[in-house]
Amino acid sequence: MRRVFHIVDEGLAWIEKTFLVTALAVMCLIVFFDFFLREFFASGFVWAKELAMFLMIWVGFIGASLATRANRHLVVGIPEKLFPPNTLRYVSFSVAILVVVLTLFVAYLGWQYVMETRMFEERSIVLRIPLWYVQIIIPVSLFVIAIRFFGLGLRVLRKDLTAIGGGDVPAAVTEPVPKPKTK
Numbered sequence: 001m002r003r004v005f006h007i008v009d010e011g012l013a014w015i016e017k018t019f020l021v022t023a024l025a026v027m028c029l030i031v032f033f034d035f036f037l038r039e040f041f042a043s044g045f046v047w048a049k050e051l052a053m054f055l056m057i058w059v060g061f062i063g064a065s066l067a068t069r070a071n072r073h074l075v076v077g078i079p080e081k082l083f084p085p086n087t088l089r090y091v092s093f094s095v096a097i098l099v100v101v102l103t104l105f106v107a108y109l110g111w112q113y114v115m116e117t118r119m120f121e122e123r124s125i126v127l128r129i130p131l132w133y134v135q136i137i138i139p140v141s142l143f144v145i146a147i148r149f150f151g152l153g154l155r156v157l158r159k160d161l162t163a164i165g166g167g168d169v170p171a172a173v174t175e176p177v178p179k180p181k182t183k
Helices: 003-039 048-069 078-084 085-119 131-135 137-157
Strands: none
Touching: 003 048, 003 085, 003 137, 048 131, 048 137, 078 085, 085 131, 131 137
């Protein structure tokens, strides 16, 4: 089961990274050419700002998912200072489970919002695309983030990680190295 999860996660990460690179390149090109055309030819793309904004939303949510995968999300480092390593493991697991529950709840609310937008057939102002196409990334990415947090919590319990947050640092790397004896 772990192997299947790992293969699916690797494939999803590849898709996410490919999308991020492509979306960032497209955003930069669109904004650059729009600026160039406006400054030098009094022309431009009417849709450039709207498309760049939509891509930025997707980049932000997919980037958050990848940050969670790499255990690089924002965290408060207080537990590491308050709890000894054995206790920290259980505190980190508890925090991970709490984050999973809260993230799934927000994903559920996001799903409801997307379905409401779809039901009312709301469209973007310039591109006239259904807004739920843009918004669907919210519940989907939050669901993936929740799954990845659960995986991080399990890795902490198995002692593969010392704590959630702060990077993908194996537990063996962060344990103190014994000092050599001096005479």
